[in-house]
Amino acid sequence: MSLIHIAWRNFCHRALSSFLTTFSLALGVGLVVLVLSIYGVISEAFTRNASVGYNLVVGPKGSPLQLTLNSVFYLSQPIENLPYTEYMEFLPQDERAAMVSQFGGDPELAKRDGRYAPYIAGGFAIPLALGDYFGEFRVVGTTPDFFTELKHGPDVNEDFTFREGRAFQDFSPEHSYFEAVVGARVAKEMKVNLGDKFYPTHGDPSGHGHELGFTVVGILDPTGTPNDRAAFVNLEGFYLMDGHAKPVEATEQSETDDENILDEAIDAEESNETQPTTDTALNNNTPATKGASQGPTEAGTNDAASDSTANSTDARSADEYRLLSIPEREVTSILIRNGNIMFAPGMQNAINEGIRSQAAAPIGEINKLMTFIVGPLMTALLVITVITCIVAAVGILVSIYNSMNDRRRDIAIMRALGARRSTVTSIIVFESFQVALIGTIAGWLLAHAAIVMYSSQIEDQTGVQVSFFTTSNSEILVLPLVLVLALIAALLPAWAAYRTDVGSNLSA
Amino acid sequence: MTKLLDINQLKKSFRQPEGGRLVVLDIPEFQIDKGEQVALIGQSGGGKTTLLHLIAGLLSPDQGSIRIAGHEITGLSEQGRDRFRAETIGYVFQTFNLLPAFTAIENVRLGMAFGSGKHQNARAADLLDRVGLKDRFNYRPSQLSVGQQQRVAIARSLAGRPQLLLADEPTANVDPSSADSVLLLIRDTCREEDVSLLTVTHDMQIASSFDRIEKLDEINQVDHTPASSA
Numbered sequence A: 001m002s003l004i005h006i007a008w009r010n011f012c013h014r015a016l017s018s019f020l021t022t023f024s025l026a027l028g029v030g031l032v033v034l035v036l037s038i039y040g041v042i043s044e045a046f047t048r049n050a051s052v053g054y055n056l057v058v059g060p061k062g063s064p065l066q067l068t069l070n071s072v073f074y075l076s077q078p079i080e081n082l083p084y085t086e087y088m089e090f091l092p093q094d095e096r097a098a099m100v101s102q103f104g105g106d107p108e109l110a111k112r113d114g115r116y117a118p119y120i121a122g123g124f125a126i127p128l129a130l131g132d133y134f135g136e137f138r139v140v141g142t143t144p145d146f147f148t149e150l151k152h153g154p155d156v157n158e159d160f161t162f163r164e165g166r167a168f169q170d171f172s173p174e175h176s177y178f179e180a181v182v183g184a185r186v187a188k189e190m191k192v193n194l195g196d197k198f199y200p201t202h203g204d205p206s207g208h209g210h211e212l213g214f215t216v217v218g219i220l221d222p223t224g225t226p227n228d229r230a231a232f233v234n235l236e237g238f239y240l241m242d243g244h245a246k247p248v249e250a251t252e253q254s255e256t257d258d259e260n261i262l263d264e265a266i267d268a269e270e271s272n273e274t275q276p277t278t279d280t281a282l283n284n285n286t287p288a289t290k291g292a293s294q295g296p297t298e299a300g301t302n303d304a305a306s307d308s309t310a311n312s313t314d315a316r317s318a319d320e321y322r323l324l325s326i327p328e329r330e331v332t333s334i335l336i337r338n339g340n341i342m343f344a345p346g347m348q349n350a351i352n353e354g355i356r357s358q359a360a361a362p363i364g365e366i367n368k369l370m371t372f373i374v375g376p377l378m379t380a381l382l383v384i385t386v387i388t389c390i391v392a393a394v395g396i397l398v399s400i401y402n403s404m405n406d407r408r409r410d411i412a413i414m415r416a417l418g419a420r421r422s423t424v425t426s427i428i429v430f431e432s433f434q435v436a437l438i439g440t441i442a443g444w445l446l447a448h449a450a451i452v453m454y455s456s457q458i459e460d461q462t463g464v465q466v467s468f469f470t471t472s473n474s475e476i477l478v479l480p481l482v483l484v485l486a487l488i489a490a491l492l493p494a495w496a497a498y499r500t501d502v503g504s505n506l507s508a
Numbered sequence B: 001m002t003k004l005l006d007i008n009q010l011k012k013s014f015r016q017p018e019g020g021r022l023v024v025l026d027i028p029e030f031q032i033d034k035g036e037q038v039a040l041i042g043q044s045g046g047g048k049t050t051l052l053h054l055i056a057g058l059l060s061p062d063q064g065s066i067r068i069a070g071h072e073i074t075g076l077s078e079q080g081r082d083r084f085r086a087e088t089i090g091y092v093f094q095t096f097n098l099l100p101a102f103t104a105i106e107n108v109r110l111g112m113a114f115g116s117g118k119h120q121n122a123r124a125a126d127l128l129d130r131v132g133l134k135d136r137f138n139y140r141p142s143q144l145s146v147g148q149q150q151r152v153a154i155a156r157s158l159a160g161r162p163q164l165l166l167a168d169e170p171t172a173n174v175d176p177s178s179a180d181s182v183l184l185l186i187r188d189t190c191r192e193e194d195v196s197l198l199t200v201t202h203d204m205q206i207a208s209s210f211d212r213i214e215k216l217d218e219i220n221q222v223d224h225t226p227a228s229s230a
């Protein structure tokens, strides 16, 4: 009969007390494993979210974390905007020229390459306009490039795929500039179907509704990225919504290369609350006048006309839509992927040296977020759960120590049968280990069963797939930790066992 | 003739709670032959249990020598005495011999657990069979009568093939009708196993069945009479 067998029989003999002790330890261990698993899921979710397919995000000067939260995660308070010309700095001369002729603006802009265009080197720059909400979800104004250029997935090589429908187009005969694509979670929670129309609300989720609606033409498959919780709309349509045009003074000067001086001028103007007074001045840039570059105007006009009966209060919708001019346009941020990643640091420096915008590396910001916010939080949680485990270990101590009175006789008998002091001591330690081992396994099973029960929700919310046997490295450390705790808990009763006097306990 | 147990000039005293030492035993000499069965009688508090503890190596004497099967055990370390006890000595107590968490047969196997011998399940079963508990192998001590528990204890004390069996008032708590049969069982199995037996009792009737009866008063020079007459 081995010592482990003897310990096991003692464990079974005090079944209720053993069960309760083991159960409380299992709960403690379960909590620890749960926290570790959640931490694993969160860090994987963060890594996944960081697999965004771009390496820099450019936005107004300020907190890079705020910029990342807004542009990558679609979270936090909306941030300031950048002039459209800042976005144009990432484009080559021919694209800039096309924009000037399409939207109207300073002809000087058409004459040169964007300042940062050379750094792009085969990559892309995609503008985002944020600030509106669809329910609680962020509305993201962007270009169709978003769906063709950006990749996601662990190896950042997966294209966006559509559960239903397609990406929105620059202009569609059916819906003009007012097409939208919604992420998987938005579709699920807002119960959106293809063809539905939604009206973004301004400023915050409870803000006023805009009067122009966007028709959903595509629903994305889940990506496990924040894009699942975004409603994407055509940037042009976004600009056409009430209040999205930047007020421009009639005396608007031409943009010069000397933007640093201009910045202050624009900033000063931005504080001016007056509505645009320049509509007439800019009307020469309506789609009708530049029909050559914008084919589908006719159809768009027809569609808009039918829409306008519903939204007749919009002054501009009475006529065909007039796309905003370059000075009226703003972007919140620009997603950059350098064709050659070697150019990224140089580009980031160049942008950050300017006074208007900043470039942040989302992965760096996410890591900082993990290190400085999520990490400490999880550490705090972990400390609490480890304390739970220590309490459970104290439970082991109390339970074994309380039984020591009953055991004195047993120990004395075993000693009389030839057992050494060290042998009876080991039996106590084995008993403690048994509780620890069973409790740890039970706790691990409990935690993983709980995780599996919620795995579909976890996948919905984070895109991270968890299975019963998904085990993080830190979980493996739980068992030795608990065994050490059990050993410590066993010390006092083991010492009592060691000291048990045979003679006085035999002559009952 | 070789003595299995040979005690010389053995002295044992205990520290008293009120200070000073109480001398319990002072035995100039005491021997048991191989295979011999001895009944030790004496008044309560006379030091009978203390003597058995000394022989079993559970206590150390103040001075003197205890040789068992030619081995001087007073010079052994505690671990040495533990091992010696596991292999050479069987012990039956007055009561509560068994570990309550274990079945009858497991209790018998415990008798072999701490020695170097093999843990033979067959031997445990055979011994239980011989003490008349063939159909009680998997009973817990709480499911057995006191007499049955003593039988399990006898089986266990012999499981490790000892050379000397120490029995400390083994029938004191057994009802008189089974006391005789329990004692007979001890004596018979000891004879079969060729084990020497030292049984402590304060029951003259039980002792009278032994060939050799020793009175502790006579071999012990410490006079306990004042304590007993009070």
Ligand SMILES: Nc1ncnc2c1ncn2[C@@H]1O[C@H](COP(=O)(O)OP(=O)(O)O)[C@@H](O)[C@H]1O
Pocket: A503, A504, A507, B014, B015, B016, B024, B042, B043, B044, B045, B046, B047, B048, B049, B050, B051
């Ligand atoms: N551990 C001990 N400490 C102090 N005194 C003890 C101890 N063990 C026994 N004694 C004393 O030694 C004497 C003999 O006890 P014991 O051997 O149990 O007698 P018996 O078994 O003959 O009744 C008693 O007076 C008892 O009080």
Ligand SMILES: [Mg+2]
Pocket: A507, B048, B049, B050, B168
């Ligand atoms: Mg006694």
